[in-house]
Amino acid sequence: MAKARVAVLISGTGTNMAALLYAAKAAECPYEIVLVASNNPDAAGLKLAEAEGIATFAHPHKGLSREAHDGIMHDALVAAKTEFVALAGYMRILTPEFVSQWEGRMLNIHPSLLPKYKGLHTHERAIEAGDSHGGCSVHLVTAELDDGPILQQTPVAILPGDTADSLAARVLIAEHQLYSRVLAQWVARENTPEYWLNRVREHALAQAEADEVASHGMPCFGIIGGKKFAYFSHDHHGDGRTALLVKISGAEEQAMLIEQDEARYFRPAYFGDGWVGIRLDLGDNDWDHIGQWIAKSWRAVASKKLVKLLDIADEF
Structure with a gap:
């Protein structure tokens, strides 16, 4: 580095x-x-x-x-x-x-x-x-x-x-x-992983009705009482990577992302085709772009009512 x-x-x-x-x-x-x-x-x-x-x-x-x-x-x-x-x-x-x-x-x-x-x-x-x-x-x-x-x-x-x-x-x-x-x-x-986690936490908790819990041995962010939209993975199952895991549309989007940049994107073990891992340990994090990924992932799990209310609020 x-x-x-x-x-x-x-x-x-x-x-x-x-x-x-x-x-x-x-x-x-x-x-x-x-x-x-x-x-x-x-x-x-x-x-x-x-x-x-x-x-x-x-x-x-x-x-x-x-x-x-x-x-x-x-x-x-x-x-x-x-x-x-x-x-x-x-x-x-x-x-x-x-x-x-x-x-x-x-x-x-x-x-x-x-x-x-x-x-x-x-x-x-x-x-x-x-x-x-x-x-x-x-x-x-x-x-x-x-x-x-x-x-x-x-x-x-x-x-x-x-x-x-x-x-x-x-x-x-x-x-x-x-x-x-x-x-x-x-x-x-x-x-450092501590810094990366704090930046992920900053973006994740900025989403409406978001909270943080521990899940699968990782810091996890979800909608209160609802689905999860982001995980922070550090050497999970000994994979040697520090990454953000976010929701995506499915296997096609996952494959496309990995093909575009296989050093950065990967299929997270045990999470299936609806998630993608984004490595944070490559030394070139664009935190605005990562924030956009987190917001997109939040929208993927938030209720239509909550998304609509947020969109109305943004208009003002």
Whole structure:
């Protein structure tokens, strides 16, 4: 499976960038660093990235509006075919427009246990408050500074006599370990059975009068008190596949689908000709299309009255 393409934005030495870069050298790492970009052409991290064979880009922000500079950086990310962005000491407040373009695909690491101590001077503030621990947090980036959903945190004990510098040095060690691990988990999350099930569940339960039960050892979705219209199959009977099972018209449609794409469609064991399996573990799921399959399957088992009521509601 292709590795996720990650760009890292830095402003200085780029130690967290280096941690991400070296983690990416492992064969099992699900991401690769395709670009290191900076608002500071003299950032030391750029030289390290170049030495490691990573493409770099730099454009100073002085004399430019935030919108103009963010636009330049965005274009560089797009040109590198970036899929995810990791902020690693990027000392810029990003515009809402830039953030929205990378929603759900941009992560940041912050040297505190958020929501405590957003912004700067985090270690001083933790010590002055008498906290037992400082630490670091990896979160999704939103338009509000250091305010996005927290993905993971690592607490770091504050020792007697700690200064901001001594605490910062230990927190940095924690950052280097935490960031690469969380980034790897985040970019790979769409390739896990848990993620696929949640997406199937989202579409299935969006249908009218739908509920979820367990049937044949699988999560199953049906109309309350009525027929089933979707199953989530994960290595069922040891077949090694993760798939969505939906209703179809019969053997002719089943055969046609399998002939068109035998890698994706299959005849599910024990379900007969009225069902088809759609593999979810091929790495290229089109969730809009899968949602359409689920809606079509729901219509195949719903009562005419329920379908008619839904159609009337859609007209309004």
